[in-house]
Amino acid sequence: MNLYAILKGGTIMKQLLFASDLDGTLLNAAHETDEEILTGMQELARQNAAVAVSTGRSVSMCRSLGFPPGPKVLMNGALALDAQDQVVYDQPLPAAIVAELMDLFPDLPFEFCTTDCTLTRQSRQETIGNFQRRWAKRGKPRRNADFDKMFQGHRNDQTREQILDQTIYKINCNREDSEDCRRLETWLAAHPEVVNTPSDEVLYEISAASATKGLAVQALAGHLGIPHDQVAVFGDGINDLSMFELFAHSYAPSTGQPEVQAAASEVLDGSDEHCVIRKMKELREQWQ
Template sequence: MSYRLIVTDIDGTLLSRQGLILPGTRAELARARAAGATLALASGRPLPGLRRLVRDMHLDPSGLVLIGVNGAVVADAASGQVYNRRALEPSITARICTIAQSYPVTTMFCAGDDLIAADPDAERVGMEVKGNEMNFVHLPDMTRVEVPVDKVLLCGPNKVLTELAGVIRAEVGQDTESSFSAPYYFEATAAGVDKGSAVRAYAESVSIPMEQVVAFGDNYNDLPMINAAGMGVAMGNAVEEVRAAADRVTASHDEEGIAEVLADLFGDGSPAERSEELKANTMYEVSFEELLSPGGE
């Protein structure tokens, strides 16, 4: 099988625990792209955060596809052209906030380049604004949102979020897609919006059959694209549900798991030649663990 589209999650997948794209992974991605494959980065991060990552990681933006906010937005990394955007209606967002305000969680909205929140001093708000280079917009009463938003992001203790997630799914599940992107993060997008639907829509727009798509992921919000791809690959550090759904389980994000698979697909098992120009030691300043909690997990 010839694979023409490579889709990878970011945190826990493309980036190591130290916030690096490891040298073997860089080399394999470069070889695959030179062979004609398109690379897409699929993340819960908003587009500003993905643009920052592309810049800080010294990735070539030409032909690079950005799938942000769990599939709500798909854009071209080089030109900034937005191919597709599917937002939550304000009425649905307000219902989620009405439910969430009874729980000790921090609620945020991602809307384009803006992060909307009630408390500018909340730790998670500051982390998201800084880490993703977003504009902060103050909305004292989050239930009075009047603009479409790409995603509702709820942050709090896992036990609290698990209970809250059950209520949200029961009340507005027919109007939303939702998932845990981390133990401390529960996210909701519009119905039908997830990484899998975004990958399908983009692949169809460029006439790439899903059988020629390989997708890498580690967490619950990666399940839709793992299931949709011709080859769904779970990282060695993936949650059990992703490992069970995948066609292949590879090494962890700290052990060149992506490189292992791409070497098989594009090099008959032989590793790609590493270049001194790949800047393998560049570190992304705000890693997944830093966003989760001060000092990491």
């Protein structure tokens, strides 16, 4: 029997991998998990279909969503973990790049993402304020979230030395109409070894150019012994296109960016906030 199949009830049940972006894709309209999403993931796991989150979020931000144990592609593909949280694939930022950014832009509110936490030189209140400004610039009402839960993995008031002592996979930062941000744009253009792949225009998400969601999902599928034709990918943003380029089974909600919808093998009903988890269940039945 192939490694990617199991015997169930006398028939071979293929092992499947569903890799999905979170915000605007797998999560509900409140950018959170709920009973249908979480129970659906557990049901799929029992049917030998692993759901891997594939997100720009850090490890700690994903933990706060309450996902069941499973594989993960994090920080736009800079890190992939299996269900036991063992590293399958990683592409960290060079320490020299991290140091240069801190030294050149001491006033920018950088967030430095590691394997298990997010470090910042800002205070906790400044971190919350930065998030609130990003949220407001997206045209949404002020969000009164449980910030203790949301930022439980953040370590504030870190020194330069404390940050450089860690392996950094991604750097987040508010994108503002400021001289510092214009200088950062110039710096990014001059450094092809790094890439900015934000989930939207109000944010910088800086990682190594070699880090993509597509390559991380490919490494995860290889680690699990699952062939490409038994992998389906889901996303709505530009940082999801690398998955669509590598896997033929690709799905985008109709609320996704036009380029992503055009690249998808199928466009889902974006008005249904559970369209992704329901499509996964449908595929599990079809591919059984």
